[in-house]
Amino acid sequence: MNIAEAAKYTGLSSKTIRYYEQEKIIPPAKRGDNGYRQYDADQLALLVFIKRARDLGFSLSDSHELLLLSLDPERSSAVVKQKAVQHLNKVNDQIMQLQKMRDILEGVVGLCSGDSRAECPILDKLSGASQ
Amino acid sequence: MNIAEAAKYTGLSSKTIRYYEQEKIIPPAKRGDNGYRQYDADQLALLVFIKRARDLGFSLSDSHELLLLSLDPERSSAVVKQKAVQHLNKVNDQIMQLQKMRDILEGVVGLCSGDSRAECPILDKLSGASQ
DNA sequence: ATTTGACCTTACAGTGACTGTAACCCTTAC
DNA sequence: GTAAGGGTTACAGTCACTGTAAGGTCAAAT
Numbered sequence: 122m123n124i125a126e127a128a129k130y131t132g133l134s135s136k137t138i139r140y141y142e143q144e145k146i147i148p149p150a151k152r153g154d155n156g157y158r159q160y161d162a163d164q165l166a167l168l169v170f171i172k173r174a175r176d177l178g179f180s181l182s183d184s185h186e187l188l189l190l191s192l193d194p195e196r197s198s199a200v201v202k203q204k205a206v207q208h209l210n211k212v213n214d215q216i217m218q219l220q221k222m223r224d225i226l227e228g229v230v231g232l233c234s235g236d237s238r239a240e241c242p243i244l245d246k247l248s249g250a251s252q
Numbered sequence: 253m254n255i256a257e258a259a260k261y262t263g264l265s266s267k268t269i270r271y272y273e274q275e276k277i278i279p280p281a282k283r284g285d286n287g288y289r290q291y292d293a294d295q296l297a298l299l300v301f302i303k304r305a306r307d308l309g310f311s312l313s314d315s316h317e318l319l320l321l322s323l324d325p326e327r328s329s330a331v332v333k334q335k336a337v338q339h340l341n342k343v344n345d346q347i348m349q350l351q352k353m354r355d356i357l358e359g360v361v362g363l364c365s366g367d368s369r370a371e372c373p374i375l376d377k378l379s380g381a382s383q
Numbered sequence: 384a385t386t387t388g389a390c391c392t393t394a395c396a397g398t399g400a401c402t403g404t405a406a407c408c409c410t411t412a413c
Numbered sequence: 414g415t416a417a418g419g420g421t422t423a424c425a426g427t428c429a430c431t432g433t434a435a436g437g438t439c440a441a442a443t
Binding site: 197209225229233238 | 300308309318332333339346351356358364366368370371372374377379
């Protein structure tokens with residue numbers, strides 16, 4: 122299986138797969154006689170693992186560590202859970218921060234007439250002395 | 253007022269202020285006899301404006317455009333509102349995506365024993381054939 | 384047989400919004 | 414005089430890719 126097909130299967134781009142190999146997130150793919158990368162089911166599974174971890178918002182480096190843990194029969198689930206909880210906390214923080222932004226944005230957007238006049242509560246919010 | 257004091261006042265870092273000047277987000281600061289940047293109330297107001305826009309999640313380039321609009325008496329609030337609404341939509345999309353991540357993470361974290369055993373539903377979720 | 388188009392390869396630059404580091408100059412206090 | 418703590422520039426690094434260039438390979442159509 123060539124890289125484009127692997128990309129299609131995993132939902133990654135060919136460039137991203139090459140990038141993961143370069144960054145040693147996954148072991149280097151075997152090459153055909155023509156020098157093309159070849160992917161088998163095992164390699165695909167690694168790529169899918171990374172894809173799913175990334176889709177859950179784990180950093181590439183965390184995704185890599187999780188992959189190593191998944192391949193290590195001596196692992197303890199405590200280590201994995203700790204990473205996941207840490208990440209979950211970060212995600213929750215991000216959500217709360219974005220919700221604060223949204224609340225403020227919704228507030229000022231609701232006040233702005235959005236017509237040809239210059240008067241604008243959105244800009245007032247950004248420049249005003251009264252927050 | 254030197255750059256460190258301006259940084260303290262605005263909540264930006266000195267490096268960030270220099271970066272904004274370099275990127276022409278704000279006009280270059282006047283310099284003292286020693287070549288140090290000098291900040292007055294007007295410059296500080298520009299910096300605070302950018303800081304607030306960034307805190308609401310606007311990109312630096314959008315923040316710049318909003319600053320120009322705020323200084324333009326010929327502006328129409330419609331243009332500002334459009335930008336804000338667009339941004340609000342992006343923020344809402346981000347929130348929804350993060351909430352999906354959170355729900356999945358909470359689900360698997362709740363299933364994981366987090367002890368010395370290798371068995372781990374978190375890793376199962378990432379590698380498993382059944383999502 | 385050739386050409387076209389789609390694939391593959393590497394290498395390097397660019398993205399966004401900074402942050403870190405190095406090397407140097409200036410000011411202030413002791 | 415010297416040491417700490419400012420300031421200056423310039424350049425590299427971050428993260429996770431994406432874009433671009435320049436070229437090699439393959440399969441099918443002409």
